[in-house]
Amino acid sequence: MKFVIPKGRLMNDSLAFLQNAGIKINIDDDRKLMFYQDGNEIILPRARDVPVYTEYAGDIGICGSDTLSESRSRLFTPLTLNFGKCRLSLIAPEKYSIKDFEGLDIATKHPNITRDYFFSMGIDANIIPLNGSLELAPETGIADAIVDVVQTGETMKKNNLVEIQKIMDISAILVVNRVSQKIKYKEINNFIEKAGGLNGNRRVCKKYIE
Template identity: 40%
Template sequence: MDVVKIALAKGRLADDAIVLLQKIGINFSDYSKKSRKLIFIDDSKKIKLVFVKSSDIPVYVEKGAVDIGIVGKDVLLEKQADVYEILNLNIGKCKICVAGHKDYTMNYSKKLIVASKYPNVAKNYFNKKGVFTEVIKINGSVELAPILGLSDVIVDIVQTGKTLEENGLVVKEEIHDISARLVVNKVSLKTKNGNIGRIIDGLESIV
């Protein structure tokens, strides 16, 4: 029987996803949060968990290195990979937002400088609004960009808003609700339809 490979990124989202898998009878007895292993096989020897960087999950799924990915909608919006987005798992909920200084007023009559870990999301959002932008890709603490004068605003994930508040920033506009999604490789859905279908049906029944 073909093994189904599922890609996850280590962290809270993976922990929540593993709980969902356990609820539908897929258990990984050898899995440990502290382990440096990148691949785990379930107790039935039919499912493999593969841990990769979150931003790489759509690539692994699209190229068929894994069959299934569990990844945030923010990553899917940014990467725009050619995969089937099958199911909203309703975990890892947050929003992707435009944020800036409390006293900053959004001015669309001049070029807007935007810093973000999600340059494609940012550019697409403002392009649809007809706003001329310069988008700067930031990999680290994006909140620093408006504080240090690198950008007018940022586009980033907001969960509680506490990080923004502590750095004197506020949400200016909400772009998209974010949660974890189940994505599937297009070929795998045909060649491993029975096994993948059971996983999809199981998860759909509990979310």
């Protein structure tokens, strides 16, 4: 099978999860992006590209739930995993409250989620896509506020920003290519059952799922 694993903060936990499920992995060169071991292929793209690689080049992937929501990819999500937990929040200088964002500029790596969030609130905000260093946007005048991932909140506080409102909880999730699920049904289902076990009609990984 072809497994798509994100480079970055989810990589080590994702590899440990696969190894715990019986997939042998030995990454001996962190510059390589593809590995072939014991009949399996491991693909290591950037985290935000995992849904695309899983949909078009892989069978099973691991990514953040925010990454899948932002990508709009149509993948099966049989397991929610017990790592990569954080939240996506609206963040701004302390002077703002939620009612103040009509017509303001919001910088984010998650333009689709952010646009949907403000639409659901009945707020017409201007969404500015940025790929990094979001905390700089309010300080430099690029944006009035940001929508970003919050883990400890320390970076936010050091840049004189506060969390205005949580938009969504985030966790790592297992995603499955819809075509592969049909073609490799037995192989993929055996992996999911081994990784997660069964709890009624919902597959639940006792080790990794709350």
